[in-house]
Amino acid sequence: MPANARWVLAGLIVAELAVFGLIADNFFSVANAVEMLRLAVEVGLVALAMTCVITTGGIDLSAGSLMGLTAVGLGLLVEDAHWPLQLAIPAALLFGALAGGLNAFCIVRLRALPLIVTLGTYSLYRGLAEGVTNGARSFSQFGDGFRQFGQGGQAWVLLGAAILFWLLLERTSVGRAWSAIGFSPEGARYARIPVARRLALVYVLSGVMAALAGVIYAARVGQAKSDAGSGYELSAITAVVLGGTSIFGGRGSMAGTLLGLVAIVVLQTGLRLAALPAEFAGIATGLLLILTIALAAGRSWKTWVAVGGVAVALAGWVIVRPQPVARKFTVAMMPKAKGDPYFISCRKGAEEAAKELGVELLWDGPTDLDPARQSEIAESWITRGVDAIAVSVLNRESISPVLEKARARGIKVVTFDADAKPAARDFFVNQATPQSIGETLTDEAARLLGGKGDFAVVTGALSAANQNEWIVWIKRRLEKYPGLRLVKIVPSDDDRDRAFAETQTLIKAEPTVKLFMGISAPAVPGAGEAVKQSGRKDLFVIGLSLPNLNKPYVRSGAVQSVVLWNTGDLGYLTVWSAVKGQSGASSINAGRLGLKVIAGTEVILGTPFIFNKGNIEGFDF
Amino acid sequence: MKAAGWAVLALAAVLAVGAPGFFTAANLRDLALNNVATLITAAGLLLVILLGEIDISVGSQFAVCGLVIGVAPWAAPVAGMALGLANGALCGGLRLPSIVVSLAAMVALRDAIRWTTQGAWITLPAGFQWAGLGQDAGQWLVLGFAVLIVALLGWALANVGLLRNIYAVGANAEAAHLAGLPVAAVRIGTFAALGAMVGMAAWLNALRFNEVQPSAGTGLELKAIAAVVVGGASIRGGRGTMAGTVTGVVLLGMIGAALTFLGVSAYWEKAIQGAIILAAVVLDRWGGRDAR
Numbered sequence A: 001m002p003a004n005a006r007w008v009l010a011g012l013i014v015a016e017l018a019v020f021g022l023i024a025d026n027f028f029s030v031a032n033a034v035e036m037l038r039l040a041v042e043v044g045l046v047a048l049a050m051t052c053v054i055t056t057g058g059i060d061l062s063a064g065s066l067m068g069l070t071a072v073g074l075g076l077l078v079e080d081a082h083w084p085l086q087l088a089i090p091a092a093l094l095f096g097a098l099a100g101g102l103n104a105f106c107i108v109r110l111r112a113l114p115l116i117v118t119l120g121t122y123s124l125y126r127g128l129a130e131g132v133t134n135g136a137r138s139f140s141q142f143g144d145g146f147r148q149f150g151q152g153g154q155a156w157v158l159l160g161a162a163i164l165f166w167l168l169l170e171r172t173s174v175g176r177a178w179s180a181i182g183f184s185p186e187g188a189r190y191a192r193i194p195v196a197r198r199l200a201l202v203y204v205l206s207g208v209m210a211a212l213a214g215v216i217y218a219a220r221v222g223q224a225k226s227d228a229g230s231g232y233e234l235s236a237i238t239a240v241v242l243g244g245t246s247i248f249g250g251r252g253s254m255a256g257t258l259l260g261l262v263a264i265v266v267l268q269t270g271l272r273l274a275a276l277p278a279e280f281a282g283i284a285t286g287l288l289l290i291l292t293i294a295l296a297a298g299r300s301w302k303t304w305v306a307v308g309g310v311a312v313a314l315a316g317w318v319i320v321r322p323q324p325v326a327r328k329f330t331v332a333m334m335p336k337a338k339g340d341p342y343f344i345s346c347r348k349g350a351e352e353a354a355k356e357l358g359v360e361l362l363w364d365g366p367t368d369l370d371p372a373r374q375s376e377i378a379e380s381w382i383t384r385g386v387d388a389i390a391v392s393v394l395n396r397e398s399i400s401p402v403l404e405k406a407r408a409r410g411i412k413v414v415t416f417d418a419d420a421k422p423a424a425r426d427f428f429v430n431q432a433t434p435q436s437i438g439e440t441l442t443d444e445a446a447r448l449l450g451g452k453g454d455f456a457v458v459t460g461a462l463s464a465a466n467q468n469e470w471i472v473w474i475k476r477r478l479e480k481y482p483g484l485r486l487v488k489i490v491p492s493d494d495d496r497d498r499a500f501a502e503t504q505t506l507i508k509a510e511p512t513v514k515l516f517m518g519i520s521a522p523a524v525p526g527a528g529e530a531v532k533q534s535g536r537k538d539l540f541v542i543g544l545s546l547p548n549l550n551k552p553y554v555r556s557g558a559v560q561s562v563v564l565w566n567t568g569d570l571g572y573l574t575v576w577s578a579v580k581g582q583s584g585a586s587s588i589n590a591g592r593l594g595l596k597v598i599a600g601t602e603v604i605l606g607t608p609f610i611f612n613k614g615n616i617e618g619f620d621f
Numbered sequence B: 001m002k003a004a005g006w007a008v009l010a011l012a013a014v015l016a017v018g019a020p021g022f023f024t025a026a027n028l029r030d031l032a033l034n035n036v037a038t039l040i041t042a043a044g045l046l047l048v049i050l051l052g053e054i055d056i057s058v059g060s061q062f063a064v065c066g067l068v069i070g071v072a073p074w075a076a077p078v079a080g081m082a083l084g085l086a087n088g089a090l091c092g093g094l095r096l097p098s099i100v101v102s103l104a105a106m107v108a109l110r111d112a113i114r115w116t117t118q119g120a121w122i123t124l125p126a127g128f129q130w131a132g133l134g135q136d137a138g139q140w141l142v143l144g145f146a147v148l149i150v151a152l153l154g155w156a157l158a159n160v161g162l163l164r165n166i167y168a169v170g171a172n173a174e175a176a177h178l179a180g181l182p183v184a185a186v187r188i189g190t191f192a193a194l195g196a197m198v199g200m201a202a203w204l205n206a207l208r209f210n211e212v213q214p215s216a217g218t219g220l221e222l223k224a225i226a227a228v229v230v231g232g233a234s235i236r237g238g239r240g241t242m243a244g245t246v247t248g249v250v251l252l253g254m255i256g257a258a259l260t261f262l263g264v265s266a267y268w269e270k271a272i273q274g275a276i277i278l279a280a281v282v283l284d285r286w287g288g289r290d291a292r
Helices: A002-023 A030-055 A063-080 A085-109 A114-133 A144-149 A154-171 A173-183 A185-190 A195-221 A232-242 A254-273 A279-297 A301-320 A341-357 A371-384 A396-408 A434-449 A465-480 A496-509 A523-534 A547-556 A567-580 B002-018 B025-034 B036-050 B058-071 B076-093 B098-117 B126-132 B135-159 B161-171 B173-178 B183-207 B220-230 B242-261 B266-291
Strands: A330-334 A360-363 A388-391 A412-416 A427-430 A453-459 A484-491 A513-518 A540-544 A561-564 A587-589 A595-599 A602-604 A609-612
Touching: A002 A254, A002 A279, A030 A063, A030 A154, A030 A173, A030 A195, A030 A232, A030 A254, A030 A371, A063 A085, A063 A114, A063 A195, A063 A232, A085 A114, A085 A195, A085 B266, A114 B220, A114 B266, A144 A195, A154 A173, A154 A195, A154 A254, A173 A185, A173 A195, A185 A195, A195 A371, A232 A254, A232 A279, A232 B098, A254 A279, A254 A371, A279 B098, A330 A341, A330 A371, A330 A567, A341 A360, A341 A567, A371 A388, A371 A396, A388 A396, A388 A567, A396 A412, A412 A567, A427 A567, A434 A453, A434 A465, A434 A484, A434 A513, A434 A540, A434 A561, A453 A465, A453 A496, A453 A523, A465 A484, A484 A496, A484 B266, A496 A513, A496 A523, A496 B025, A496 B242, A513 A523, A523 A540, A523 A547, A547 A561, A547 A609, A567 A587, B002 B242, B002 B266, B025 B036, B025 B135, B025 B242, B036 B058, B036 B135, B036 B161, B036 B183, B036 B220, B036 B242, B058 B076, B058 B098, B058 B183, B058 B220, B076 B098, B076 B183, B126 B135, B126 B183, B135 B161, B135 B183, B135 B242, B161 B173, B161 B183, B173 B183, B220 B242, B220 B266, B242 B266
Parallel strands: A330 A360, A330 A388, A388 A412, A412 A427, A427 A602, A453 A484, A453 A513, A513 A540, A540 A561
Antiparallel strands: A561 A609, A587 A595, A595 A602
16 A cells, blocks of 8 residues: 555656646746755654654654754753854754653553653643743854755755665664554564564654754754744654555555655645745645545545546646736735734735736745745745845844845845844835834833833733844833833733633733733734623723724723734835835835835834724724 | 543642632633633544544634634534534545544645635624623523533433444444444544534634634644543543543643743743643553553
8 A cells, every 4th residue: 555655646746746847937946956955854854753653653743842942952052051063963862862752751651642642742842942942032143054054954964864764664673663563562562572662762763853853943044943843743744644654553654755745845835936825735735635545545436536526626727727928027025924914904005006016916925923934935936036025024044044145146125024134135114113112012001000000911922033022122111110010921822812811811810910911913802802801991901903903992992002003004115115115215205105214224114103092993904 | 531630639729729819700710711612622522532533623623613603603513514524524434544634624724714814804793792692691601501512412422322332433343333333424423523513612712702813723623632632531442531521621721820820930831731731641541550
């Protein structure tokens, strides 16, 4: 069966290549090949070890979390303890082995099930990384040599690891023991296989590979933060399963895993180069998974009808899909996260400007706040050859080199909302600085509380860079108000329901808190609903959010004020700057916004605006 | 399950000393309401886990059902059942591994939602919140309904033949087949039942608010699976009880709020949650070893 699955998968990869060769710009180019390789390494390393884990009939859900913890650990060793990299990297790998050892101990000695144990460590390792760094700290002082290595050198690591793991799984008695354990642990024991030792080894190896992937992530992205590697375990498992390794254990194939990896990476980069929305990646990966296992599992007519139907639909879509006629000036614009209501309203303004200027607008970005993904998308735009790139930067260390590369290729680069290094862009469209946001929010809190009292902050994810910067400025502004006290910061993970629950608990657990400050768009309505349901009239809610999300609460008086600039105007001004901005000019004539000042290389939108009961009905975004 | 029960008691004891304010009626009610979605999802997931299968797409299903409420308020359980049927047909009918099928469904549904909604929230009709009954009555309605569903399901699981079949198939599918049970139908039906439960969870959760967010349910699958396995169900099928699952939900649901009441910094919450899950696992194994 694995051989069968491998042929099916190879066929699918050829089909992918053919389709993307037709519809994606510059898909067959050296630059793209290098890009795909860099993308594949970390997931690949995790997937190699995962193949062995799954062959024994187990699973390791903690791999992605361990990547984050190791990256943070490496950062601490290098930045705080001043260890040289030659020492810090082996220490990080050793740490990975220990963390894998904890999984092994629970699974082998305590005979607990791998799914439960690694579900626990999945949470534990990510939580430790968040706790140690307070979610906010990120490390980037690794030196240029390390970064340089991350621009392509890691491919050799993957190659070496792939050969080693292939030998280990398919050419040694250890690998055969893993298979035997996967088929039947009981049988393996009767065959005098040291089951405990072999099983422990596989989880320790998985830990080491996750740690290695964490180190390489830090080298590639140029930054280590507690959210590194989120979701990588799922990509790795997908690659392994696509490759025909049986999820029930017993049969594993390294070659299959590598093919699975190729299938996923080709799909992701191909979609980007074809300027199809990033969301298609998930939909297509899902279809690919079901297709492969269905074809590999059985050849009943039912399967073929199902598969044939999907194939015909896909082929039809590729053919019918409207082709762009003439090549227009293309502006590629990237938000921090696509689904965020803030950026959705930003996009509306950008589209309006693109229409007025007669340019083509590409809009794509990470679906979650992933700085590594931002760099990947920007790279693919360079490969594709767009005329201008506009980015709302998640992490300036990691994206700046990519943007510099774009400028070197003659692409105009604009940043908006959050800036990169000044040398990496032509203009920064500045809506409001973190300082003015922090100060406006704190001043508003002081006004409502009469300069005296306790308040709490409901943030987004604890590791979100923006929010953490605002918190710094909020705390700094508090020096002006000695009577105000920030007593608690709670996360909402950008989820309204979580913000609601956290606020509800805080209302009772911290009775002195009189004001809740939401600093992520869904957190403000969440806190507003909690205050509304508490029936308390003496509590205030303010925050940074969108007027439309909060209108019901502002009307009913549960939310007092929402601080924001006009996000639609921000998108509008960004596209105007990307198309019409002249370097050295002191102002820009930006369509309906009129003349806007350029200070140095910063285009200034204006100061934050306070929406309240009196004015909110006049805004729709 | 015993370990989870002890962990709940231990946590309660710490709270009784450190933060007695935790045990006010209002706090317990709100806490229960905030965990209604997890409770119902976990109860449904227990059935699938008893089969020896898994469904990690429940979080994405939850979001789809939430969006359906925006279109037709009462159709959420139907939509959930349809999604469950699709999973069930692939897992129970074609016998594809459920972890792979539901992994595919999880990723594909989530991205399909992102693509169609582009993140926009859906505002529900004015009278939807609390089913038009007002907050006080509405809260008890949601809570009562959730408890009723879970209690009924728990009772039926222990006493009704139709649901006992799930145990039979989960413990030994071959034997169940030889005994004349319609194994494939049991499997498909169980997945569909889970889907319906998820739809119900989405509906009850939406009743507490007046807007639906398309990113809802992210991570719900992990919470629900953790609750079921911490509650003592065997991931290999055939063993597990509703009481255990409820205990698991109670434990995991109270940790976050408990830490806030105890004044623990939120930055350490996830680590402590992971440690408690591991501790429950370890306790369970040490406790259970003598008996085996």
